[in-house]
Amino acid sequence: MTQSKLAVITGGSSGMGFHVAREMARRGNDLVLNARTPDAAAETIRNEFGVRVECVAGSIAEPEVTARIAAAAEAMGGTAALLLNHGGPPVKPLMELTEADWQEAFEMMVQGPLRLLRAIVPQMLARGEGRILAISSFTVKSPYGGIALSNSLRAALVNALKTAALELGPKGILVNALAPGYVETDRTKGWNDAYARAGNTTIEAVRNQTLESIPLRRYGTPEGFARMAALLLSADNDYVSGQQILYDGALITAN
Ligand SMILES: NC(=O)c1ccc[n+]([C@@H]2O[C@H](COP(=O)([O-])OP(=O)(O)OC[C@H]3O[C@@H](n4cnc5c(N)ncnc54)[C@H](OP(=O)(O)O)[C@@H]3O)[C@@H](O)[C@H]2O)c1
Numbered sequence: 001m002t003q004s005k006l007a008v009i010t011g012g013s014s015g016m017g018f019h020v021a022r023e024m025a026r027r028g029n030d031l032v033l034n035a036r037t038p039d040a041a042a043e044t045i046r047n048e049f050g051v052r053v054e055c056v057a058g059s060i061a062e063p064e065v066t067a068r069i070a071a072a073a074e075a076m077g078g079t080a081a082l083l084l085n086h087g088g089p090p091v092k093p094l095m096e097l098t099e100a101d102w103q104e105a106f107e108m109m110v111q112g113p114l115r116l117l118r119a120i121v122p123q124m125l126a127r128g129e130g131r132i133l134a135i136s137s138f139t140v141k142s143p144y145g146g147i148a149l150s151n152s153l154r155a156a157l158v159n160a161l162k163t164a165a166l167e168l169g170p171k172g173i174l175v176n177a178l179a180p181g182y183v184e185t186d187r188t189k190g191w192n193d194a195y196a197r198a199g200n201t202t203i204e205a206v207r208n209q210t211l212e213s214i215p216l217r218r219y220g221t222p223e224g225f226a227r228m229a230a231l232l233l234s235a236d237n238d239y240v241s242g243q244q245i246l247y248d249g250a251l252i253t254a255n
Contacts, residue, residue, distance in 0.1 A: 031051065036059055085135040088187065106153060109149075114160055138248050141244070178225070220248070
């Protein structure tokens with residue numbers, strides 16, 4: 001089997017996506033790095049690891065962005081590993097969500113990732129192998145109130161990826177989702193801040209309450225998440241496919 005040499009990473013300018021990109025570069029992969037603003041992250045990774053990083057700026061929801069990502073990857077010799085990631089959708093009670101909210105989130109969370117998968121898989125077929133991973137969420141298994149878009153559309157993508165694993169497995173392509181529980185990124189810090197303000201309490205109190213539901217008594221780190229993701233995206237993963245794996249510290253969920 002050929003060693004992975006090119007990883008395509010979407011949602012890679014910050015948070016977990018950035019750390020997965022960084023870890024793949026540390027392992028010697030060149031990158032096609034997508035986000036709406038990927039340039040600074042790409043420069044950081046180039047300086048740190050000396051690998052080639054091509055940026056494709058734009059939303060994963062846009063067909064022309066898919067086309068540019070696939071063309072950049074083809075020009076670099078074809079994709080070995082694909083990470084599907086993006087930001088979280090709006091947080092709103094189910095009864096307040098409009099059809100436009102659903103449509104917009106569907107384009108970013110289901111249509112865009114699957115369009116990119118269709119564009120990249122032929123490059124993997126040409127290599128005779130490939131690894132695909134999506135960043136999902138523990139709430140696919142245990143939906144929380146207030147985040148219907150995330151609960152529903154991530155579940156749709158995870159089941160589409162399970163189908164891809166069944167259909168593409170015979171051709172050497174392994175497909176998985178890695179679902180974070182509470183991983184400490186700027187986004188999580190923003191959430192804690194918002195919860196603290198809404199509940200008229202402190203960020204520390206919100207944090208401690210969350211930690212009580214995590215048997216490991218600590219948040220996950222983007223670096224630790226990235227090591228798991230890079231393993232699933234590399235040839236070191238020779239048999240795990242069709243799974244949604246939780247990176248959650250054995251999180252105790254409400255349901
Ligand atoms: N952190 C957690 O504990 C946690 C838990 C469960 C689920 N999640 C989910 O896991 C994913 C990553 O979380 P995170 O904390 O790493 O988030 P983050 O720090 O907000 O990073 C999101 C990344 O996606 C990019 N992005 C946003 N919209 C995009 C789009 N339409 N097309 C392409 N790239 C886009 C952002 O960069 P630009 O702004 O430059 O586009 C950024 O690089 C999110 O979907 C989040 O909802 C996170």
